[in-house]
Amino acid sequence: MAQLNHSTTSGKKRKHAENLKETLYLKIAKIIEEQIQNETLRLGEKLPSIRSAQKLYNVSINTAKQAYLELESRSLIESRPKSGYYVSKTSQRKLALPTVAKISGTEKEKTPEDLIDKVFGTIAKSDFTQFALGIPGKNFLPLAKLNKSLINTIRRRNDGGTNYEPVQGNEHLLREVAKWALVLEGKITEDDLVITSGAMNAIYNALMAVTKPGDSVAVESPVYFGFLQAIQLLGLKAVEIPTHPIFGVDLDALKKVLPNIAACCFVTNFNNPLGFQMPDENKKELVRLITEYNVPLIEDDIYGNLFFGAERPKPCKFYDEAGLVLWSGSVSKTLAPGYRVGWIAPGKFKDKIIRQKLVQTVCNPSLYSDVIADFLEHGRYDHHLRTFRNKLYANYQQIQRAVETYFPDNTKISQPKGGFMLWLELDKRICTEDLYDAAGSQKINFAPGRMFSQYNQYNNCMRLNYALEWTDRVENDLEKLGKLIKNSI
CATH class of the missing domain: 3.90.1150.10 (Aspartate Aminotransferase, domain 1)
Structure with missing residues (x-):
């Protein structure tokens, strides 16, 4: 019993230390934000280095770095290679943020x-x-390099790209996507992924796998219209959740409806259409909520690699321990829209996704998968x-x-x-x-x-x-x- 109490006490101390660290970096970020707003720090002015900020605020180097990353994620400061951090040109906004809509459940539903x-x-x-x-x-697209890679791929293959590939997907591409997804820090392997015909195909298959006709699906509001169309086609009901233009979906509002929801479908990084990056604390809480209520989260991370800050933000999938987050991505917004190459890490729903894919498309066009895998493997992407x-x-x-x-x-x-x-x-x-x-x-x-x-x-x-x-x-x-x-x- 004594050992158990010691373990519990240590756990509480560790959690308290983590909470203190989070509070510290947010406090530092707030101080600097106020200096920018009152023009103590002016547009284009250089900020103290991270090491100088560490000494100034008497915190660890990681806490100082987190504070700067927080400010960068809000477009208040920007990093310049080998130069440091500067007050961003977008920090002095003249126009207000859009308002958060109040969703009225009494209005008639009609997808436009x-x-x-x-x-x-x-x-x-x-x-x-x-x-x-x-x-x-x-x-914006490297068309010449893509064309060259396509020609080289055809020459290398002895089948001219006519053979079927495995239902789960091109093995070369699965391996490269898993290796390349460094943001997940090794939490997914090639066996965790399924190749799809773009991200929207991944979302549609995910909805099919975790719902049945008549179920309700929580979405952000405003919501990407493709989600509404997919939900309607599958005989599901969309439940729009009020969404903030900086912090994302209102988690308190979501919690109220979760007992009656079969799935959530959100764009947490650089949302379409609002463009927000949900803060890490909100992502952790979102994953905690869906785990508590056992509700799958379909996470469209198609824009995740198009960050303005210093590093790629983590998706909710990073915090998922229960296999409830179905994480999807593709190269449609970044490299080759018409190739229709995407993927999904469906967690515990993988087998169902693969069976659905077998019925729908059998497999993906192997040539395009090879070209994208080649881009990933050799650093071109x-x-x-x-x-x-x-x-x-x-x-x-x-x-x-x-x-x-x-x-x-x-x-x-x-x-x-x-x-x-x-x-x-x-x-x-x-x-x-x-x-x-x-x-x-x-x-x-x-x-x-x-x-x-x-x-x-x-x-x-x-x-x-x-x-x-x-x-x-x-x-x-x-x-x-x-x-x-x-x-x-």
């Missing part, structure tokens, strides 16, 4: 299928400035991502400046920590569905906010994609869009 079809109808219109769809511009992230961050700064310059002063704008989606909330008198038609007549498109809910809400909101080559035309079209909005008030 016609509007989604209309927006996707512009996918092949090269004469449009494409702010609407979540597809990176061609100039890492090199590409570094360039891609730099371009995205530059574009984010450009589009934020353009919105602040050309849009009405009461516009509210999200603060993405990565990815390439910007969410705007306009004057309540604006209907962005009507605005979409007016902008289309000028060869400009965007995603109207109504697409991101099953209810009649977000009508005065829009989502803009900024993963496109920044040209004078892009700048001019944002100015035109701003004028259209001002003329509609």
